[in-house]
Amino acid sequence: MSKETKKYRHYINGEWCDASDGGVIKTLNPTTEVVWAEAPAATVEDVDRAVVAAKSALYRGEWATMTASQRGKMINRLAALIRENAPSLGITETIDSGKLLTETRTQTTYVADYYEYFAGLADKLEGATLPIDKPDMHVYTLREPIGVVAAVVPWNAQMFLTATKLGPALAAGNTVVIKASEDAPAPMFEFAKLVEQAGFPPGVVNVITGHGETCGRTLTSHPDVSRVAFTGGPATASRIIQNTARNFAMVSLELGGKSPIIVFADANIEGAVNGIIAGNFGASGQSCVAGSRVILHESIHDQVVDMLIERAKQVEVGNPLDENTQMGPLATSSQLEHVESIVTRSCEQGASLFHGGARPANQERGYFFEPTILGCPHHDFESVDHELFGPVMSVLKFKDPDQAISIANNTRFGLGAGIFTESLSLSHWASSRIRSGIVYVNTYRVISPIAPFGGYAQSGYGREAGSESLLDYTRTKTVWVNTADRPMSNPFIMR
Known part of the structure; x- marks a missing residue:
């Protein structure tokens, strides 16, 4: 390992830390086949700490009481930092994954577009007053955060594929644990520095990496994770479905294809x-x-x-x-x-x-x-x-x-x-x-934050991008208010 090797650390609860057992993952530059960076290999304890931090931030502290418009402004600050740092972020992703610098730089500006789009939607989540045909009943709905989100992203476009998950998740008020690919995790740790710089409260965004059988399995089967957003292959997706089934967590899957x-x-x-x-x-x-x-x-x-x-x-x-x-x-x-x-x-x-x-x-x-x-x-x-x-x-x-x-x-x-x-x-x-x-x-390989993205059959289910993806990171609460002064006439009959 050369003296130029970069060393990254997990970002958990607003702090930078090594793996609890000191384990590391060495990542190769695919152009040179030389180790250029290392990152912690998350243990079960590390994953649990990240999820606990996310759960705490969800229900207590600054993020839990922040208004939707304030969330939007914070996401916009992150977008501005991404745009400002696009050249260096592009270089990191290119070195780590082998993707063209001309594309990673351009794609990073698209990433900023995605965060700006969802920042604009943060205060557009609306409930409804329902015209129930029952006297003395006022009924309305609320859109609430779904909970702690696990975002599992692959190596081929980490910055972009994280934006399609983190953008709507944050706009809806959730907290997130991002599992970066162990094959090319560096871009996500550089991204975590911008999350910290943008001022997100501790625990709102956590970034870890590790091997699938330890880090991935623990995260997607964690009882405090309410939703998993995954991009990858069908075989791994099948295991994730089994993991989430134990806790009835919601899942969206953006898988591959033979287009x-x-x-x-x-x-x-x-x-x-x-x-x-x-x-x-x-x-x-x-x-x-x-x-x-x-x-x-x-x-x-x-x-x-x-x-x-x-x-x-x-x-x-x-x-x-x-x-x-x-x-x-x-x-x-x-x-x-x-x-x-x-x-x-x-x-x-x-x-x-x-x-x-x-x-x-x-x-x-x-x-x-x-x-x-x-x-x-x-x-x-x-x-x-x-x-x-x-x-x-x-x-x-x-x-x-x-x-x-x-x-x-x-x-x-x-x-x-x-x-x-x-x-x-x-x-x-x-x-x-x-x-x-x-x-x-008459075109191919075009994207936009406004256009939903997702597949049929073994290409997965759920959609990323577009306004409908924001709703997938919420759950609906229905509130019934009895406006009458008198009690129910007969408590043994459903009204």
Whole structure:
């Protein structure tokens, strides 16, 4: 471990602390494969301390009595600090996860947008007076915080994926324990410094990291956690559902996908190719909405494939800190091995390797993988069926719109989808028939704090972003007030 190694600490109850047993996690720079930072490995005791701090802040002290508009102002202060520190936050995330600096800097400004959006909604949570058809009864509803929230975020976009959970949770008045990914936790600890600087009371936001079997399991099964917001894979999600079931905690799951991109015969080909490149090679393919099933009309198949191959050859793979780089490394060695093995097995199953399929020859170190294009004559290939989370697309053909939709829906996932066509009626027809939570028409990989984000089937449930996500961090209380001066006429009959 070099002398430049950064050392991070947990942020619990407004204090910085090591793991109770002194355990640490060493994190590698995926570009160099060298340890560059270390963070505490949370124990059961550490997790419990964080949850207890969050529960205490929820019911006692400054946060518990703060008005909604005051909460909004505090969230806005955090947003301003994020915007101010976007360059350094971007560098940290790039070093820790391998994501392009050009994207992490831009995405960090989006993160500020999300907090500003939810800050504006903090004092917009409204109850209602109900016109009950009962004499002498005044009935109204309140929106109250749901409680302590556990936010479990992955390594591929920690700052952004935390904002989609923490923003609405804080706006609604909850307190939060964030579990940062043990593979790339540094951005969240840098973020915790801004939480402290913004003046959030102790215990309102806590940031820890640790291994799933200890930290993650303890947090998601903790009896004082009322809601879990998780982004990750279906296997882990299944365990989280089991953990939360013990305490009847609410859960939202933003999982992965095998999103289809359909290119109809009348599409703007150049625009479609751009969308396909964005959907597969952006973020090195490490995106939950990666459009890794490219479904082309047979009349334009060869033309589009040729253009994709040419574009793939031009992709600059290298150091993500370099402004000219277009694709950095995968985040971990295990992720690289996962992608490599699926590509190998798919080729053994009969897929055609149009381009890529290996580690770049000019990269001696780092978890790099070439932009890869596979030709798949049918759906029964591992690359078509399994989420890779890497820069690999599988190309399929279709004859007519009905077949295109059939191919698109032949998956257990349902997060995103792309449609490229110049026909307005066809775009609406296809959008209504694709079973996914998000559909992009003549574009791909676009976000906004106003637009709900989430999937169907094994891509999870619940929505992040948009006003409806704020309501998911509240619970409704109904209050009945008897305005009559006299007692009930008959206490043994429900009125």
